[in-house]
Amino acid sequence: MSDVTFKAPVIIRDRRPQRAGAGEGAARSWPRPWLPDAAARVLLGLVPPLALLALWSYAVRQEWLAEQILPAPILVYETTLDLLLTGQLAEELSVSLARVGAGLAIGGGLGLLFGLAFGLFRTLDLYVAPTVRAFCLVPSLGWLPFFMLVFGIGETLKLVLIAKTCFLPLMVGAYEGLHSRPRKYDDVASVLELSWFSRVRLVVWPSILPSILTGIRQALSRGWKVLILVEMISSAAGLGYLMMWGRKAFQLDVVFATMIVIGLVGWALDYALTRFQHRATAWSFKAA
Template sequence: MTQTTTLIPYGTTGNTAVGWRQRLLRNPLSNGLLPWLLPLGLLALWQTGASQGWISPQVLPPPGWVVQTLADTARNGELWINVEASMRRVLLGFLAGATLGLLLGCAMGLSRRLEAYLLPTFNALVQIPVLGWLPFVLLIVGIGEPLKYILIAKAALVPVTLNTLQGFRQIPAAYREVAQVYGYTRRQEVLEVVLPLATPTLFTGLRLGFTKAWLSLVVVELVASSEGLGYMIVYGRQLFQLDLVMAAVIVVGAIGYLIDRGLNLLEIKLIGSRPSAGLGASL
């Protein structure tokens, strides 16, 4: 008796689960929905726990309370006043820290001697967290706005500097050698060879720098502030209005996410519209 073997197409019968998973991952609509599965699941669990009375509303307010509080603070202007204060602080602090970080990283990237002088001390100082600098800076500038700007700038300075230095150091030596063969000046080499190749790493540093600045903003406002999103969190906790606390936390997360996405789109636009190196076009 001859035994016949039936070939099973891939993705059917025995491989149904595998084929279904591959079709799901290839579907653009499914890819857009996948990141929302966990947040929606947590929201459903939150709503279920609140409606079933698993946790007291005073400890975990229902989602409806949080939405209503968010709408009320937006309607009476309280939310926008605090958002404006936080955005002003983080943008000014981030711009100061990122600018200094780019200059410092470029300087060390272009000079091995300067890197040998500065990098060990820099690496030692950056190990101190933002709250560790708070008492020292507080004694120098007081509890006003300069305190917040300095600490936010310090938080952004670290990743921007280190990523800028890494971007300069990862350029293959062959590119610089070819630039010298073509008679590039030092300025042309930096602007047309080094910076274009280092741009992806620089943007990574800027995104990390903003993330650190945003987190430091909330920490600073939790400790010393009379306005801002961090202040809203502290104020709500003091009054035991956890719906206000959660509303402020949602706004903090949403703003941070939107700005990070904006930086990501800017990175894609800039890097995608320019060659990987100015020298490459002439070879």
Template sequence: MSQQIALKPSTHSSVLIDESQPTSFWQFFKHSRVLYWLVGSIFPIILLWLWHVSVEKNWVNPLLLPAPDLVWTALKDLYSSGELWSNLKVSLSRIAYGFSAGISLALLLGLSMGLSKTVEAYLWPIFKVINLVPVVGWIPLLILLVGIDEALKIILIAKSALVPMTINVFKGVRNIPQSLTEVADVYQLGTWSKFKNLVLPGAFISFIGGLRLSLASAWGALVAVELLASSEGIGYLMVYGRQIFQLDVVLATVIVIGLVGFAFDVVISLIQKRFSAWNTQQ
């Protein structure tokens, strides 16, 4: 009799464990990144299917919209010939130089205007004018000043990265809580100590937040300037495909541009999450 009573709870508990497993699995699946990526892949899959069907059913002219398999073949040919990597390497080197120069100058401008209202009064109007002129609008003037070589591309990339980063750093310095400033005054911290322990952490968090937008702007500016004034690079490869009327090459380069931009965004997003967690712990 006692043995039967002892067995009943164990049997009942096993049933409870089995019933809880589907719920726990669904909770894990719901809160994991798998569901996020699955939902995000629905629209690209539908778009790819509509692309395939529209070409197969002759809803559009195949000369204007090549089939997906032709674009994939063109992408493999560009890769196997080395033409894709050689042009992409040029573009990546340009983005590295221009983006580095842009964010370095943005740090200087953002900190200067954030710390001094006098500097802000002098520089902010000029900065706003530069910001309101699009990248393409600077190309004719810069061609006259620096020519059509690498300096043109790097300056325009740097300008595109400069604007959002400067605004982020400027706001980060100005948005330092007043309570922290008052604590620093109570402890009579020196100028360098305030800058190191108060201004730099606030500016750095804003700097990390501005990386994503700055890099996206710089990448878009690079493609634009290579489309208009370049003899090499991923943007030029797209123009070359259009000139010889190989739209499969054009679409292949569009895919590469999108994938590289997406990779940039993912990397910056991971960096932001890491430093956001660090800031929360601090």
């Protein structure tokens, strides 16, 4: 026998990190999307309106309804462009926005004060809050005949109805925000011996801000709907008036153009408030 001893070869593995495209790492890596998430969301969001537009165009070509009832999309586009160029659409939109802003400021401000009062004082919550809630739960249009007799059919009627609509969401938002906030915040404020003003500014207000902003979104959405209805019933200006004028003149292209503008403006207002809410209360989303 030979004295030569056979030894197993020593395999030295390369411990340097491999690139993702080489060897086994390539099989494990996921393909990167060809579009950013924001662009993908925008494209997916455009699918429903484009599909609706295609169905609308197909219905017009097939003459499912008379042209006087269902105008062609190109006619609605041209009418919208004419309303923009003449300045009529901007004028009516500014009137509607001013009305809903004033109603939200009046009704929302009162609702916020009442909600804070009911949340801070138990006596008011027990004896006054049920009556206020009962009055608020009557739909705004249910108050329309009475308000027309009291305030007439002028500008005051519209502001009162919008303010009444915006009152309840802010009242509920402030009340629920006070009752649902964590009590440990009050314990921390007591340990730190904060003054009453500092406790409200640093503890109470930030904890109820998410509920208040949610109430503002709901109030604006409801107030915008009620505004259009009131302008359709009694008004000489505004988007609702423009829609009713188109119906009376049997110009359905004006009606469709106004409907599209109302929907887009309502969506834009809600989107802006949503973005503001996320920025103003980003800490609450991180904590969740």
